[in-house]
Amino acid sequence: MFKRIAFTVNGKAYNFEVDVRESLLDVLRSHLGFTGAKQGCGVGECGACSVLIDGVPTDTCIYLAVWADGKDIRTIEGVAEKNGELSDVQKAFVDEGAVQCGFCTPGLILTTTALKESGKDYTREELKRELSGHLCRCTGYQNILKAAEKSLEGHVCTCVDSPHYKGE
Amino acid sequence: MYDIKGYYDAETVSEATALLADNPNLKIIAGGTDMLIKMHGGQLEDVELLSLRKIKSLEKISIADNGTIVIGAMATFSMIFHNPILKDAAPILTEAAISMGGPQIRNIATIGGNVCNGATSADSASSLFALNAQLKLESKAGERVVPIREFYLGPGKVALNPGEILTEILIAPEDYKGFGGHYIKFAMREAMDIATLGVAVLCKVESVTFNEVRIGLGVAGPTPLRCLEAEEYAKGKEISSETLAEIGKLAVKSTKARTSWRASKEYREHLVEELTQRALKTAVVSAGGAEVV
DSSP: OEEEEEEEETTEEEEEEEETTOBHHHIIIIISOOTTSOOSSSSSSSOTTEEEETTEEEEGGGSBGGGGTTOEEEOGGGTSOTTSOOOHHHHHHHHTTOOSSOSSHHHHHHHHHHHHHHTOOEEHHHHHHHHTTOOOSSSOSHHHHHHHHHHTTTSEEOSSOBTTBOOO | OOOEEEEEEOSSHHHHHHHHHHOTTOEEESSOTTHHHHHHTTSSOSEEEEEOTTOGGGGOEEEOTTSOEEEETTOBHHHHHHOHHHHHHOHHHHHHHHHSSOHHHHTTOBHHHHHHTTOTTOTTHHHHHHTTOEEEEEETTEEEEEEHHHHEEETTEEOOOTTOEEEEEEEOGGGTTTOEEEEEEEOSSSSSOOOSEEEEEEEEEETTEEEEEEEEEESSSSSOEEOHHHHHHHTTOBOSHHHHHHHHHHHHHTOOOOOOSSOOHHHHHHHHHHHHHHHHHHHHHHTTOOOOO
């Protein structure tokens, strides 16, 4: 069974028929060539397949392709400037050595980008919580957290708790 | 690829109930974070899906004129956590919402799906039990409202008749006004983990005594449950560590915990006794009582 859907990826419009059995990850990787989104666990636990759907971090392995109809999708391929210059978030990940094998990196950079673009302030605990849907098996998270804090400079609150979150 | 035989989108509730009446074999999909994983694992094969994702009216969280809180079944856990009405009126539900899965899962998983899945470990369940939530079920023939305690029948089994869709979760004013509460999820990790035990408590205090106590537990039996014996005992008792200790002991009596690879029956019972007391200590303070030492 096929369904016609229209959506944009990194600002470019697409309109074609997708198999209802496919995940958005299948479509992005196999049909459109956006291989920056990775297949990790396949069950929404590791975050390697995360992209931004209407600005919201979402695991595409458990997101049916037909659901992308009318959505605005952003993958890691759409984060850097057109001239190839890295975004501030990407630069922070490079500067802090937050990349090792690189499998988790696209997802983490997209989630961090969404946090930065939200313009909100985050405590360190909230930042950890917001990144907790991405598993990294190389770096031990310290450098990733440093990179995220650097990306959000001026928006990381060092107070113990904020009005909307209290750590247990 | 997922093992999907057919796929239908409904844009309104009446369209959904009509489709469901025509084809009772349709499986309802909401956020998909449980359904798609079951398909991935081969537990669900050859399914025909009815998606509710386009029914935007079911994402609304509002408060009716009579004070009843109305949560649309398609509200995601992120929506629930960030909702100012719920944060103010039912913090045990927003605390439960933020404990579920990870950010990407919360962005898509819905409270209606969480309830209809019928899992005792559903993170929203212990709070909804404590809040005496009512569930609005709609079908082509009409609608009915069922208390959540009558909805959970067994592991993965709920009282949803063929053709019915859960559309709204209702919380009456007498079930949240004047209560202080606290929610504790006990798990091995802080994110992306299934609860070993979920504890949601609510209480009303009158100077130094308990006016009312409610204890909702998840993973303490085949379905989420309430500790009615402990609740009855607490009524009118002085708020003291002795009373809390007795409440903790009585709470265990209402449970039917089992041993699984996550934890043994004995360990879960220990958690029930201890965490009920800890949750109540915090709840007493948020209900305006003095700290129990």
